[in-house]
Amino acid sequence: MATGAIRRGPRPGGTDTRTEILEAAAAVFSRDGYQRGSVRGIARAAGVDPALVRHYFASKSELFVEALRPPFDLSEQVTRMTEGDPQLVGHRVMAFFVEVWDDPVRGPRIIQLMRAALDHPDVAEFVRTLVIEGVIQRVAAAVGAPNPARAAATAASQVIGLAMLRHAAHIEPLASEPGDELIARFGPILTRLLTDASGDSTTKQTTSSRFRLGVAVDSPLQTG
């Protein structure tokens, strides 16, 4: 743990120094985000010289993803989500995310992680590998999605969109909807997305082209 007093100059690079830098970085990035969180501020919070931070972490993005990496085994979570009634898989996935979002430590971290993924390709790649491929795609494969990679990306778009509207933009009524209601309401939605019943039918393209606005609408336009 970082101590309250700020020590000047570099510290001896003990086994705990890297961990202390990571804890300081997690706190700073959770509060300030990727863009505004500075290596200098993290060094100050950890009580070390900025050069020591750069000794352990080659880049700010490496420090960011290492600091916000979840401290628990995701494989265990995947196992929990895939076991039980397949029709309730979406409830279990949603319960996992609501638990993370509502956690006072992990919540702000995952929101900053998703926010940063929208701006920084290396962070997006980390989220894709860790969350989408590492968790959601394995769940989609376990429940028999015909195209697990696509089902996982689709389910992730719903989950991440919800996280952003609820916890970043604070859009109502999502922002104040109780976690239990979210789980009950988004569970069936996620079960459908994860099992991806749409398949890979080749009739899609021809049927969908008539929905292009301006190509064919069902009746003359009226201004509402």
Added chain:
Amino acid sequence: MATGAIRRGPRPGGTDTRTEILEAAAAVFSRDGYQRGSVRGIARAAGVDPALVRHYFASKSELFVEALRPPFDLSEQVTRMTEGDPQLVGHRVMAFFVEVWDDPVRGPRIIQLMRAALDHPDVAEFVRTLVIEGVIQRVAAAVGAPNPARAAATAASQVIGLAMLRHAAHIEPLASEPGDELIARFGPILTRLLTDASGDSTTKQTTSSRFRLGVAVDSPLQTG
């Protein structure tokens, strides 16, 4: 339209000056986003003094939302989306968004608008009023959602999550999925979200509590 040559000092404040500033602001914000797009850079692009920008727009957020406001009548779009087979309403909404995202001018604008909404409450309020309440909620009400505000926020979370993963984080396979396939695949998903068949059942809270991880799982944990 902004001219190529940079004129020094303030210009006479003609009727077109405000429009020229807005066009320059739309271009700068589409390219650089809210955070990095500066009033100084916008003034330079418009060929005016920064003081003149501040004369027309009280704040950067006002300039931002005015510049990225869509130049067409959204009521007309709402009418198009609500007419026709109610089971295909999701296709029409999705077709509208795919058309906007794929537009070389409007696409980057709406992505920057949604990105900024995650960081700035006044931009979030603008997106909520303009897109969620002004478009999606009116469509949800027209197709008989029991709680149109909630159905609109839910559908918006799916649409905005998809936009973010496809056009900001560039997550595959969503990033390269053809627009027609997206419309065919997300159409039924959005129809369900907009009509919100989940209702307001009071049994939700009690049934959902057992999905809380750590409270009750179906079998002992295994590491996968």
